[in-house]
Amino acid sequence: MKTHVLFNLFATFLLADGLNIEDSAGQFFSSGHTNNWAVLVCTSRFWFNYRHVANTLSVYRSVKRLGIPDSHIVLMLADDMACNHRNPKPATVFSHKNMELNVYGDDVEVDYRGYEVTVENFLRVLTGRLPPSTPRSKRLLSDDRSNILIYLTGHGGNGFLKFQDSEEISNVELADAFEQMWQKRRYNELLFIIDTCQGASMYERFYSPNLMALASSQVGEDSLSHQPDLAIGVHLMDRYTFYLLEFLEDIHPASKANMNDLFKVCPKSQCVSTPGHRTDLFLRDPGSVLITDFFGSVRKVEITTEAIDLTDPIKEVEERPANGDVHKEMHSYVDQLPVSEIIHQNGKLCATSTNKMSLCCFHGDVSECEMQLPRGLGVEGPP
Amino acid sequence: MATTEVERRRGQLAALSIAAVVIIVGVPLWWRTTETYRAWLPVSQIKELAKLQLQLSADVEVVFARGTVTPEQQKKVPLTQTQEEERAIDEDTALRYRYETRYRTATIMEEDALNQPSAAEADLSLHTLSESPCGSLVVYVIPESSSLLPEDVNVYIGQRRTALLRIGPQMRVGKTLEQLLAHLEPRIKQVLQVMSFSHNDITAALSDRVRFSPDNKESIADSMRAFKSSPGYEITFSLLNPDPKSHRLHWDIEGAVQTYIQPLLTKLSPVANFSIDSQTLYYTMLGVNPRFDTSRSAYTLNADSLAHVINPVEARLGSNAASSNPVLNFLLYVPDAQHSPLYIQGRKKQEVPSNAFHSPRWGGIMVYNVNGFYGSEPEFPVDINIDMAKVMGVFLAQLRLLLGVQSSTPPPGFLVARCGSTGLADWELDRLMWSRSVENVATATTTITSLAQLLDQIGNIVINDNIAQQVSSAVTSLQLAVAELEAGNLGFALQYSKEAILASEKAFFDPSLLHLLYFPDDQKFAIYIPLFLPMCVPILLSLLKIVSEARQRRREKQAKKD
Numbered sequence: 001m002k003t004h005v006l007f008n009l010f011a012t013f014l015l016a017d018g019l020n021i022e023d024s025a026g027q028f029f030s031s032g033h034t035n036n037w038a039v040l041v042c043t044s045r046f047w048f049n050y051r052h053v054a055n056t057l058s059v060y061r062s063v064k065r066l067g068i069p070d071s072h073i074v075l076m077l078a079d080d081m082a083c084n085h086r087n088p089k090p091a092t093v094f095s096h097k098n099m100e101l102n103v104y105g106d107d108v109e110v111d112y113r114g115y116e117v118t119v120e121n122f123l124r125v126l127t128g129r130l131p132p133s134t135p136r137s138k139r140l141l142s143d144d145r146s147n148i149l150i151y152l153t154g155h156g157g158n159g160f161l162k163f164q165d166s167e168e169i170s171n172v173e174l175a176d177a178f179e180q181m182w183q184k185r186r187y188n189e190l191l192f193i194i195d196t197c198q199g200a201s202m203y204e205r206f207y208s209p210n211l212m213a214l215a216s217s218q219v220g221e222d223s224l225s226h227q228p229d230l231a232i233g234v235h236l237m238d239r240y241t242f243y244l245l246e247f248l249e250d251i252h253p254a255s256k257a258n259m260n261d262l263f264k265v266c267p268k269s270q271c272v273s274t275p276g277h278r279t280d281l282f283l284r285d286p287g288s289v290l291i292t293d294f295f296g297s298v299r300k301v302e303i304t305t306e307a308i309d310l311t312d313p314i315k316e317v318e319e320r321p322a323n324g325d326v327h328k329e330m331h332s333y334v335d336q337l338p339v340s341e342i343i344h345q346n347g348k349l350c351a352t353s354t355n356k357m358s359l360c361c362f363h364g365d366v367s368e369c370e371m372q373l374p375r376g377l378g379v380e381g382p383p
Numbered sequence: 384m385a386t387t388e389v390e391r392r393r394g395q396l397a398a399l400s401i402a403a404v405v406i407i408v409g410v411p412l413w414w415r416t417t418e419t420y421r422a423w424l425p426v427s428q429i430k431e432l433a434k435l436q437l438q439l440s441a442d443v444e445v446v447f448a449r450g451t452v453t454p455e456q457q458k459k460v461p462l463t464q465t466q467e468e469e470r471a472i473d474e475d476t477a478l479r480y481r482y483e484t485r486y487r488t489a490t491i492m493e494e495d496a497l498n499q500p501s502a503a504e505a506d507l508s509l510h511t512l513s514e515s516p517c518g519s520l521v522v523y524v525i526p527e528s529s530s531l532l533p534e535d536v537n538v539y540i541g542q543r544r545t546a547l548l549r550i551g552p553q554m555r556v557g558k559t560l561e562q563l564l565a566h567l568e569p570r571i572k573q574v575l576q577v578m579s580f581s582h583n584d585i586t587a588a589l590s591d592r593v594r595f596s597p598d599n600k601e602s603i604a605d606s607m608r609a610f611k612s613s614p615g616y617e618i619t620f621s622l623l624n625p626d627p628k629s630h631r632l633h634w635d636i637e638g639a640v641q642t643y644i645q646p647l648l649t650k651l652s653p654v655a656n657f658s659i660d661s662q663t664l665y666y667t668m669l670g671v672n673p674r675f676d677t678s679r680s681a682y683t684l685n686a687d688s689l690a691h692v693i694n695p696v697e698a699r700l701g702s703n704a705a706s707s708n709p710v711l712n713f714l715l716y717v718p719d720a721q722h723s724p725l726y727i728q729g730r731k732k733q734e735v736p737s738n739a740f741h742s743p744r745w746g747g748i749m750v751y752n753v754n755g756f757y758g759s760e761p762e763f764p765v766d767i768n769i770d771m772a773k774v775m776g777v778f779l780a781q782l783r784l785l786l787g788v789q790s791s792t793p794p795p796g797f798l799v800a801r802c803g804s805t806g807l808a809d810w811e812l813d814r815l816m817w818s819r820s821v822e823n824v825a826t827a828t829t830t831i832t833s834l835a836q837l838l839d840q841i842g843n844i845v846i847n848d849n850i851a852q853q854v855s856s857a858v859t860s861l862q863l864a865v866a867e868l869e870a871g872n873l874g875f876a877l878q879y880s881k882e883a884i885l886a887s888e889k890a891f892f893d894p895s896l897l898h899l900l901y902f903p904d905d906q907k908f909a910i911y912i913p914l915f916l917p918m919c920v921p922i923l924l925s926l927l928k929i930v931s932e933a934r935q936r937r938r939e940k941q942a943k944k945d
Contacts, residue, residue: 032607034742034745123897136706141709303686303727303739305735307777307779310776313772315641
């Protein structure tokens with residue numbers, strides 16, 4: 001009996017070990033996504049909201065560094081801080097004081113800038129209801145196997161986020177937009193990060209599956225900014241994103257850090273506000289979700305084991321024969337208006353009676369239109 | 384006295400007429416002007432479509448060659464049988480598979496064709512005799528002693544829509560026709576699973592409606608690898624030359640595409656439109672450092688680092704800004720002179736003969752070593768002509784996988800013919816068309832039903848006429864597609880399903896359907912009260928005054944009477 005049990009245990013151990021090897025070989029398919037997208041939005045304008053642009057750019061920089069290409073990032077910045085006339089160091093946006101880290105860099109591709117960042121455009125990007133003339137770089141072309149990272153920052157309140165100082169998006173609208181994305185299977189999993197005051201209110205109303213949300217502060221709390229730079233004169237970053245950036249700087253494309261580490265970023269002692277998160281709608285266990293599943297773009301690869309045997313030689317691409325049959329219509333421009341003759345009233349073009357002046361005689365048909373001017377009022381001949 | 388009476392009368396009349404105008408003219412006017420225009424949608428038909436009942440029909444013709452049926456069995460043949468199989472996926476989706484099998488004996492010309500020395504030639508000559516329509520199959524049953532197939536092979540699947548099935552040994556002695564058919568049925572079913580639609584493929588195609596969790600990793604990988612059904616695809620061939628100082632590369636991409644890729648794309652034209660372009664990129668490195676392997680005296684890239692190759696390159700690739708179609712990228716990388724030759728190693732360190740890898744829903748990369756083309760002391764830069772046949776062979780195989788032409792391992796005893804120069808067998812095209820039609824129908828139904836639900840829930844969205852028209856045409860196309868699938872006309876079913884998808888996507892993603900109109904009730908009050916309250920208060924008060932005066936007068940009259 002005992003040997004039987006021992007044998008069973010040994011067999012299961014071997015089987016499990018075998019499965020582990022199989023698992024790690026096929027593990028790359030466990031996350032269920034094949035591509036990554038990021039939608040990074042800064043919603044506030046004016047120079048004193050420098051920190052919001054710096055927040056967004058630092059997340060953009062991390063996401064690019066970890067592998068998501070520009071074609072898969074939709075970056076929306078509501079104002080231009082780098083070239084703002086109040087910026088003492090033009091073409092830079094710093095995130096650390098003493099100008100340590102320039103997050104603007106030289107390879108930034110902003111898709112929606114300035115006044116294009118509106119609630120309407122944001123919702124259009126998410127739901128895909130863009131006019132047909134929108135170029136590819138401004139669209140979120142995700143499919144049912146895309147993991148999307150959405151980062152919002154700006155000024156917010158209980159249940160809303162302010163855009164451009166003139167309009168706001170409510171948490172109900174955001175939840176509805178995500179539901180429409182789910183209905184059309186525009187995402188596999190979605191990570192929503194928001195860094196505003198009372199940020200947790202924005203993810204309260206979510207009801208679609210496979211959403212994970214993080215916020216920098218709870219309802220009733222304000223998210224605070226990190227540090228001012230005396231040379232630039234404004235606060236450079238918000239606390240939550242500052243510590244998030246520090247955390248992400250340690251992540252490299254092959255890192256195995258998971259979401260539980262991300263939830264620990266910026267505890268109350270550093271952030272003053274209490275960051276919150278919501279994982280009840282997410283199907284997988286957050287401990288098994290890698291940071292690079294959302295912030296990076298680790299492609300799955302398979303070795304191509306087969307090749308097709310092609311034996312035909314390449315056909316010469318035939319020269320297109322001179323088209324004798326295709327009759328090309330010869331087009332030519334219409335003769336220019338004989339303006340000089342009209343101005344100088346050359347009577348050559350049209351023979352009229354002395355009292356009339358035809359201004360429309362270039363039609364060739366004098367009877368078509370005639371404008372009669374009594375003598376003495378019209379333009380006389382050249383002086 | 385009379386004047387006050389007149390005044391009072393006038394006052395009462397004024398109040399009553401104002402109230403009348405407000406109620407009779409004002410309220411309807413307000414209602415009409417704040418109404419949103421909503422065109423009529425065929426809601427009941429959409430609700431019907433929510434419950435999807437798909438029937439897939441395939442026509443199978445079983446032809447008995449000489450030596451497989453006895454003369455008395457031959458008298459009962461030709462006959463027709465129909466089999467139906469019902470599978471319910473979930474409460475909203477049900478599938479029914481219908482196979483109509485016709486049995487007959489072979490004609491003399493077919494017998495001649497079957498007398499060819501090898502199976503491939505037999506297949507070719509059978510094809511020249513008759514062409515099976517899209518979606519149907521012909522299975523030729525050949526005697527056990529036939530030399531067409533090698534020893535351990537019982538079934539040969541040809542390049543078109545034919546299969547050769549070797550009859551089992553137990554059918555040697557005279558048996559009745561029923562026993563013969565009963566013996567053949569499971570084997571024909573096996574052939575059908577390979578050549579025609581299989582339950583796994585169809586349920587994978589329904590993934591939009593049913594998030595199903597399949598049993599094996601292979602089908603998960605299959606469903607993730609292929610691109611979703613789209614009306615068009617863009618294919619980009621890129622030549623990456625990181626070292627132009629050493630290698631001057633020439634590739635005849637136009638001719639190669641015309642000769643090798645275009646036939647496949649022409650064959651696939653009922654499925655989707657393709658647009659091809661090509662580019663050459665210089666000074667683009669791989670982004671991963673290959674390791675030098677002394678045992679092979681070559682540089683190697685192992686499978687784990689391959690995943691990090693794609694991202695740095697993708698930033699340089701670019702794409703066609705005008706279209707939103709999915710892009711398939713095929714990259715040909717020629718390693719620089721310092722790192723040649725470069726080989727890819729599999730996960731278990733095995734050699735990869737094609738020296739290529741692909742990424743699901745993205746494309747493929749092939750490493751082409753050119754150090755063999757020149758000696759040890761060459762004069763750089765060296766002119767190199769790339770062997771496009773070899774390159775395109777690999778790219779074609781990758782293209783097949785990425786487009787969803789599954790090549791799962793066939794059951795034992797099956798021999799599948801290598802696909803021809805077009806790169807796609809007819810039955811593989813049929814399978815692709817089946818799964819694409821089902822996928823399109825499933826996607827279109829979910830789109831339409833969720834759009835109807837959305838428009839129903841949000842009363843404030845304006846439904847323009849063009850949206851209603853798109854929805855109606857989508858519904859009509861869907862109904863036609865389902866009907867054609869039932870009838871077994873695969874080509875028409877695919878066409879209608881494509882139309883349905885285009886119309887439904889156009890309707891769903893119409894820019895005018897943006898729901899920005901979220902009005903919580905307290906905001907509605909806040910808007911209407913300042914407008915209507917100052918106007919309504921005097922009217923209400925005067926009406927109340929009229930009512931109370933009338934009541935008082937009646938009381939006085941009553942008192943007078945008594």
